[in-house]
Structures are given as C-alpha cells and as structure tokens.
Amino acid sequence: MDTAHFVIDKPERWDSSFDSDMTEADVNRLLEIRPFSEMNSGKFSKRTPLRGILKNDARIRRFKNGEIIVRAGDYGSSAFLVLAGNARVVLDPGLPVSLLGQRKSQHKSLFQIVAQLWTNPRDPEVRTPAELEQDTGVKVGGEFKGVFLQDVPRILDEHLTATMSPGDFFGEIAALSRSARTSTIFAVGDATEMLEIRWQGLRDLLRFDDHLRHHIDRIYRERTLATHLREIPIFRRLNDEQLKRVIEQTQFGTYGDYDWSGDYKRLVKEGTRSPEKETIIAQEGDYPNGVVLIRSGFARLSQKFGHGHRTLNYLSAGSQFGLREIAHNWAHKDTVPFQHSLRVIGYTHVIVVPAPVMEEIVLPTVPRDQLPEFFTPAELAGTEQSESQQKLDAGAKIGPELMEFLTENRYFNGTSTMVIDMERCTRCDDCVRACASANEGNPRFLRHGQTTGRIMVANSCMHCADPVCLIGCPTGAIHRGQTGGEVVVNQATCIGCSICSNNCPYEAIRMVEIREEDGAFMVDKDMKPIVKATKCDLCSDQLGGPACERSCPHGALKRMDMNNLDSFAKWLQR
Amino acid sequence: MSGFVRRRLLWGSLLLAATLAVISAYARWAGATTREAYLSGWVLFGLMVLLTGYNWFKKIPYLPMGRSEVWLQFHIYAGLFTGVLFLLHVRGRWPTGWFEIVLTVLYVLVMVSGVLGILISRGWPKRLSARGGEVPFERIPIVRRQLREQAEALALNSVAEARSATIAEFHARRLHAFFAGPQNFLSHVFEIRLPLNALLNELGDLNRFLNEQERKVTAQLVTLVRQKDGLDYQHALQLTLRLWLFIHIPVTYSLMLCALAHIVLVYGFSAGVR
Ligand code: HEM
Ligand code: SF4
Ligand code: SF4
Numbered sequence A: 001m002d003t004a005h006f007v008i009d010k011p012e013r014w015d016s017s018f019d020s021d022m023t024e025a026d027v028n029r030l031l032e033i034r035p036f037s038e039m040n041s042g043k044f045s046k047r048t049p050l051r052g053i054l055k056n057d058a059r060i061r062r063f064k065n066g067e068i069i070v071r072a073g074d075y076g077s078s079a080f081l082v083l084a085g086n087a088r089v090v091l092d093p094g095l096p097v098s099l100l101g102q103r104k105s106q107h108k109s110l111f112q113i114v115a116q117l118w119t120n121p122r123d124p125e126v127r128t129p130a131e132l133e134q135d136t137g138v139k140v141g142g143e144f145k146g147v148f149l150q151d152v153p154r155i156l157d158e159h160l161t162a163t164m165s166p167g168d169f170f171g172e173i174a175a176l177s178r179s180a181r182t183s184t185i186f187a188v189g190d191a192t193e194m195l196e197i198r199w200q201g202l203r204d205l206l207r208f209d210d211h212l213r214h215h216i217d218r219i220y221r222e223r224t225l226a227t228h229l230r231e232i233p234i235f236r237r238l239n240d241e242q243l244k245r246v247i248e249q250t251q252f253g254t255y256g257d258y259d260w261s262g263d264y265k266r267l268v269k270e271g272t273r274s275p276e277k278e279t280i281i282a283q284e285g286d287y288p289n290g291v292v293l294i295r296s297g298f299a300r301l302s303q304k305f306g307h308g309h310r311t312l313n314y315l316s317a318g319s320q321f322g323l324r325e326i327a328h329n330w331a332h333k334d335t336v337p338f339q340h341s342l343r344v345i346g347y348t349h350v351i352v353v354p355a356p357v358m359e360e361i362v363l364p365t366v367p368r369d370q371l372p373e374f375f376t377p378a379e380l381a382g383t384e385q386s387e388s389q390q391k392l393d394a395g396a397k398i399g400p401e402l403m404e405f406l407t408e409n410r411y412f413n414g415t416s417t418m419v420i421d422m423e424r425c426t427r428c429d430d431c432v433r434a435c436a437s438a439n440e441g442n443p444r445f446l447r448h449g450q451t452t453g454r455i456m457v458a459n460s461c462m463h464c465a466d467p468v469c470l471i472g473c474p475t476g477a478i479h480r481g482q483t484g485g486e487v488v489v490n491q492a493t494c495i496g497c498s499i500c501s502n503n504c505p506y507e508a509i510r511m512v513e514i515r516e517e518d519g520a521f522m523v524d525k526d527m528k529p530i531v532k533a534t535k536c537d538l539c540s541d542q543l544g545g546p547a548c549e550r551s552c553p554h555g556a557l558k559r560m561d562m563n564n565l566d567s568f569a570k571w572l573q574r
Numbered sequence B: 001m002s003g004f005v006r007r008r009l010l011w012g013s014l015l016l017a018a019t020l021a022v023i024s025a026y027a028r029w030a031g032a033t034t035r036e037a038y039l040s041g042w043v044l045f046g047l048m049v050l051l052t053g054y055n056w057f058k059k060i061p062y063l064p065m066g067r068s069e070v071w072l073q074f075h076i077y078a079g080l081f082t083g084v085l086f087l088l089h090v091r092g093r094w095p096t097g098w099f100e101i102v103l104t105v106l107y108v109l110v111m112v113s114g115v116l117g118i119l120i121s122r123g124w125p126k127r128l129s130a131r132g133g134e135v136p137f138e139r140i141p142i143v144r145r146q147l148r149e150q151a152e153a154l155a156l157n158s159v160a161e162a163r164s165a166t167i168a169e170f171h172a173r174r175l176h177a178f179f180a181g182p183q184n185f186l187s188h189v190f191e192i193r194l195p196l197n198a199l200l201n202e203l204g205d206l207n208r209f210l211n212e213q214e215r216k217v218t219a220q221l222v223t224l225v226r227q228k229d230g231l232d233y234q235h236a237l238q239l240t241l242r243l244w245l246f247i248h249i250p251v252t253y254s255l256m257l258c259a260l261a262h263i264v265l266v267y268g269f270s271a272g273v274r
Helices: A024-032 A048-055 A111-120 A152-158 A170-179 A200-207 A211-233 A240-249 A258-272 A323-333 A355-365 A377-381 A387-393 A394-398 A400-408 A428-437 A499-503 A548-553 A565-572 B003-029 B035-059 B068-089 B098-131 B137-162 B166-180 B185-189 B194-209 B213-268
Strands: A060-062 A067-072 A078-090 A140-142 A145-150 A160-165 A185-198 A251-256 A281-283 A291-303 A308-316 A341-354 A417-421 A446-452 A455-459 A478-480 A487-489 A510-513 A529-532 A557-560
Touching: A024 A048, A024 A060, A024 B098, A048 A060, A048 A200, A060 A078, A067 A078, A067 A145, A067 B003, A067 B194, A078 A170, A078 A200, A140 B068, A152 A185, A170 A200, A170 A211, A185 A200, A240 A341, A240 A355, A251 A291, A251 A400, A251 A510, A251 A548, A258 B098, A281 A291, A291 A323, A323 A355, A355 A499, A394 A400, A394 A565, A400 A446, A417 A487, A417 A529, A428 A548, A487 A529, A548 A557, A548 B068, A557 A565, B003 B035, B003 B068, B035 B068, B098 B213, B137 B166, B137 B213, B166 B194, B185 B194, B185 B213
Parallel strands: none
Antiparallel strands: A060 A185, A067 A185, A078 A160, A078 A185, A140 A145, A251 A341, A281 A341, A291 A308, A291 A341, A417 A455, A417 A557, A446 A455, A478 A487, A510 A529
16 A cells, blocks of 8 residues: 655744743643643644644743733733643732833923933943832742742732632633733742643634634623723614624634734845735625724725725724725615725734624614715715715825835834924934933934835834734833833833844834943843843823924924824825 | 915014014104113013023923924024114114124124024925935945945956056046045035036046946946935035034024123123113
8 A cells, every 4th residue: 555645734833832842741741631631633734733732832831929920911922721720810900010010100200300411321321220120029030030929918918819720711812812911910829830822822723623712702702892892982872782792793803914023024124025915804896794893903995996906094903994884785775895995914803793783783773973974876986085085095195105105114003103204304313312311311213214205214113003022021021101002111120131122023122231320331140241122212201292203493203193194194284 | 374384474473573563662762762772682682592592492302391393483583583673772783893893793693694504404304305315424424435445446456357547547536536535515505516427527538448348347437426426415415404503503602602791891881771
C-alpha cells in the first residue's frame, strides 16, 4: 500500500509558540480537565489540532499571593482558565489606580507650573525620586515582572470581591473584542495556577468547539451586548423584554487580523503597504440583511465611482452601517439595497442586528422624526445628494487625496493626531521648544512626518482609539489616563521592556536612558542603564492643554480627532 | 468668508477705530497743554512693554496664558498702533537731539523688521512647500556634505574611466565652490533662477567636448546640481525666516532700554509733570 505523507502546514504563529516550555505532559494534563476533556478533537482541523493549540497557543502560569493577573483598563490579548488555587475579581468600585501600577491623573498646581521656570533640569531625561516612587501597596517583580498587591487581607477586607475557582474562564471578551478589561483579578494564595490562552488559540478553539463557543456567546450577550445596545439611541426605547429578544438574535463577529499593527509595520518596511486585501463586511448593491454596528477597530466606507471605489469615510467604534436602508425599506415596503460598501481595515469587531429583528422589534419603537432620513427617488437615481449622504461623505470635504492618505497610513486611529499646516508653518520650532519646557526639557515629538499636500502628520503620539501599545505591557505602566483617555506611561512602574514601543505602528514611543538629578545615568544592580518608555502625554498634567498647539504663533499646528473629519475639514478651510 | 479674512477684518477695524479715536482726541486737545505728550508717551511705553511681553510669554509656554496665535494677532495690530502713537508723540517731526534720533532709529528698525517679518511669515511657508524636497534646517549641512561628496566622487572617477580631465577641471573650476557651501542667497530669496540656469548651461556646453560615457556623468552632475540648488533654496528661506527675529528682538530690548532712559531724562530735566 502506498504510504501517503500528508504535509500539513501548521499556522505561521506556531513558529514561535506562546511558551516554548510547554511539554507534552502539560498538554496531556490539560486534555484531562474540562472544558478540554469534553472537546471532540476530531472536530478540529488537521492544520490546527486541539493538541497543537494547547501546546503552542497556551501557557501555564503560576501566580503568587496578591499578584495581579488582569488589570481593569488594560488591553490584553489573552484569556485565562483557572487550573488550581483561586483568584478574586474586584467588584465595583475597583482598586485605586496607584495599586494597579498606573499614575493618578492630576494637574500640577499653579505653583508647580510656575516652578518649572527654575526646576526644569539641565540634563535630558532626569527623573526625580518622587517620579519613580511606587505606591507602597504594590511591588513590581516576579518571573513575569508582574505587579503584586502587598496587603491582600486588607484589600479583601476593604473591597468587594468574587471568587474564581478551577474551571472558571475570564478575560475572553476583552481578548476577542479588543476592548479594555473591565475588572481587576488577582491571585489569592501562592498555589494559583492559570492557563493563559492567546487570542489566536482562543479563536480556533471557538471555531471548532461548540461548547466553548456557546459559553462565550452566552456571557457576551449577557454582559456586553445589553450595555452596548442600550448606549445606542435607536435601541434606547426598547423595554427589557424587547431588548432580550433583540440580544438573542443579534450576531457578532471579528474580521481581519488582531495583529494588524505588526503586519502593518512589516508592510511599511517592505514598502508594500497598499493596496491591501480588505475583507468585505457588506457590499454595495446587496440586499440589506442587517444593521452593522462597529464595536471596535475600523472599517472603510466606500462607494462605486467610475471603475473603482471612492472612500467616503472610515467608521470606528460606535458607528453603524445600513440603518438608513433598513428603516427606509421598512417604512416604504421597499427594497433599496446597501448604498455603500463596508470593508475591514486591519481589524474590526462588529455586531449585526438582522433586518427582521430591526423591523419587528426595534423600528416600531422609534418615533418617526428620529428615524434616519428616507431615500428619495432622485437620490437613488444618483441625481441628487441627501443631507445624510453629504454628512457621511468626509472624502468630499477633506478631499480624496487626504482621505486616502489618512486611511493608508492608519492615521484614523488618532484621537489627538498632531497635524501641521505646512502652508502656514514658518518652521520656527516654538512648538518643539514649548513641548520641551513642558516636559522637563525633553521634547516629546518630532516636527517631522508623513506629508500630503499642505498637511503634515507629525511624529507624535496620537492617543489612539485602538491603542495597540497597551497590549502586552506587563506592569500596566502604559495606560489610559482616568479623565481624557490620553495614553500615558507611569515612569514608576515602567520596566523598560520596549513592548509598547515595538507595538506602536507610528513610532511614537521612544525608549530613553534616564538620569539622576545630578545628571549621572541611572543603572540597575548589573550596572546596566535603566531605560524607560517616553512619549507625548498630551500635557495631561499641565494646565491649559497641549503646549505644542497653544504655542504655535501661526495657528499652524492642531491636535485633531481623526474620527471627526468635519472639524478637520473646517480647520482646513479656516 | 474664511476665518482668516474675518479675523483680519476684525482686528483691522479695531486698529482703525483706535487710530481715529486718538487722532480726534489729539485734535481736540492740541495746543491746550503739553500734557498729551506725557499721555501718549506713557501709553506708547505701556504698549511696548506688552509687545515685549510676547517674548516672555514664549519662555513659559506651560503657564495657561492663552494661545500664542492670539498673542501674535494682538502683537501685530497693537504694534502697528504704536506707529500711530509714535507719530503723535513726536508730532510728526523728525527729532533733533542725538539721543532722540537713536531712539527713533531703533523704533523704526523694530517696526520695519516686524512688518517684514510678518510678511515673510505669511508668505514664505507656501514657497517652501511648493518647491518640495524640504529638509529640516538642522539637517541641511549634512545633506549638503553628502551631495558634495557625491559630486566629487563623480568628477574624480571620470578621470580614470574616460582618460580625460575635462569634467574634473570643470568641477574644480565651478562645481567645487558651488557644492562647498550655501550659494545664491539673494537669488533664492527673490525667486531668481538665473544662477542655476547659467551653471546648467555651462554644464550643457561642456557636453560638446565629452564622449558618451562622460555625458552620462554630466547628466548625474546635473541632477546633483539641481538638488543642491533646491537645498540652497530651503536654506535661504528657512534661514531668513529665523534670522529676522535676530534683528527684531535684540533691537526691541535696546529700544526698551533707551526708552527707559528717555523717560528718566524727561522727568529729570522738565521738573516733572505739570
Ligand atoms: C514697537 C513695537 C514692537 C516691539 C517692542 C516688538 C517686540 C517683539 C518681541 C519681543 C517679539 C518676541 C519674539 C520671540 O520671542 O520670538 C516679537 C515678535 C514678533 N513681532 Fe514684534 N514688536 C513690535 C512691533 C511689531 C510689529 C509692528 C509687527 C508687525 C506688523 C511685529 C511682528 C512680530 C512678529 C511677526 C513676531 C514673531 C512671531 C513669531 O514668533 O513668529 N512686531 N516682537
Ligand atoms: S501635547 Fe504636550 S507633551 Fe504632547 S507633543 Fe504637545 S507639548 Fe509635547
Ligand atoms: S510653532 Fe507652529 S509655525 Fe512654528 S514650527 Fe511649530 S507648527 Fe510650525
């Protein structure tokens, strides 16, 4: 008999497995316990067998007493299964931010602001002891450089917590929908053992195992969908019973690649950034079978134009697609197809409410005047533009070239992108000097960057809507401020591992060697220089907002929310 | 109407109103007392302190004292208004004493440099962008050195490859100096392309004496010359955009010192306010 050799190409990500120390014995042990013991390994594809997923996409981690496993506000890309011991979830109100390795957002006092006149040091990157001081309630250390809560009994005393025991799963929603962790979970006792599964593995487990998928599906609907739908105006009038029915029939899914930033960086290096293959979520001309709600990530809204497509806008978290068509068809018993296409850029997580659900349950609760504008025959014939269409069509307002530029370079991610009008900028560098004096003498951006026409996007942190830099920071040092959503680095808990700076697709985070107040480089016990991540913090501790923008004499520099292209267009035409 | 036009109209009408107001007040009081010279003098000095304050404001950008853009608008129109006050203050006459002459010259220098400054600040950024190939000012010397080295290498290699020194001679005679440092400053400022065209013509003429291989070298040299010319253009404009403030600010401080001395002298020798 012929012995056929099947060469099964394993996923590329398995070239570097999550933890190279995972042994066959570990995998055998995992296969003995739920939920893996209940999984039918025959259902998995040959390319990604269950054993392979456990061996390559999972790792066993042991946590010590008080060690934080996930932190509220963190962006993590993995989920956890409790194997042994137990962990506690901190219920509302959570732990104070200083215990999470973060920095409390606060403004300097007026005196401290004025004192910068004489306290700004001569040397670059000086750190004072106060800046490097950690909250005494926490310690950074351990194998994974985690943050440890020092006084667990007191925290259990002072905070409401819930226990997680072996078999419990957590973190899967944040990992799959790329959203912030909603609560902090820490280990109690030194025998806590967790299986950590990275999102790719989790995705494959879901794909091939109904049991786990149903489990996650259920908690996603219960915990996330209800709150999310309630936030959207059109669903606001549903009573609990109606909302429950909507939730039951709502679908959700993830498109594209969670790791888009890594791929994107590689493509930029190779110079083959575009045009890329963008998966289509909904296509112009198709029957509108549901309203698409963007939950995270970004999607490109385009319309046929000549022989190609014209980008009208990009949609981000909170935007919807297809509501207008479905409302029109419902009100007029019509069959207007999708007027635009929706494509994934990088990564997009969406919720789809099917058209029948909209028609039967949702739309009847909406007053007529709050429905989207209906289509007129002239608009459908293409001879007239409606107000809604004009509003959506940012490409027309800022011009197709700039639109392409923002999309191609992924600048739509920025909520505070630094744009400079090069036809007004006198290259005086007042902005750079102002940034330096607001940051102890260290400018936190380069007045330099990609340019199109008269617009330059300078190399500064843009405080992204989808902050890739936050994924994977072991200590939570890089985090969102508690007030404005700005991304900041806590110098006290930053361990200089460079994960954030390597993750940032825009090269906006710089690693620097820090100095004592006398100018000498700080070193660790092996005499290696101590390195910290630095970046623009949007002047969050200064009064009066971004110094760069305020200091430009010619109004050439603006921090711009790229998800509000109307204000960008207005600024361009000022 | 664009925001910029509206802004100019607003500030412009404020300036006009203020000008009309002080002139009519002057006309009414003229000759009655000599008080108005004191009044206009103090207002003028006060405004000049505010104008100089823009320099201090820039040193402390972290103080929440409003946007620099607004400060500059005030600075420009209040600066122009000082011109009106100045003329009234000196009663439209050229001063006679040497100290007053110094004061006036300093004032005129600040004024003229300010007006020229705002004109180039508004006009030249567009020129910089339109020309393209922008290099940050600090990097210009580095790029210049790279271009010079490339040109030298081309000229040197051509001797060995073509067994002829025509290109090398031309390089030594014309190009060496051209690549050595910034050139044709004024032509660039006034957007005159004659020097570049002259050099390119000379390079073109040279081709008659060259073989096929050498012509390839001159073609490369032409590219380098164009690049260097673009770099000089950036250098000339960016330098001027920076340099004018090196007149405006130091002269401002000299003016303020002299103005102080002027006030002391006035009070010292005129027995004070009547
Ligand atoms: C007597 C009156 C004036 C005084 C004492 C004065 C003084 C100053 C000072 C101290 C600065 C600070 C610059 C810096 O720190 O960067 C400045 C900047 C400036 N001044 Fe004046 N100035 C006067 C009149 C004017 C006038 C009449 C104009 C224009 C019409 C003008 C236009 C400017 C401009 C454009 C800047 C710089 C803006 C930039 O940073 O790009 N000045 N002036
Ligand atoms: S916002 Fe502040 S820290 Fe950020 S670039 Fe501007 S001046 Fe620098
Ligand atoms: S302060 Fe404004 S004009 Fe000056 S370099 Fe910065 S952006 Fe350009």
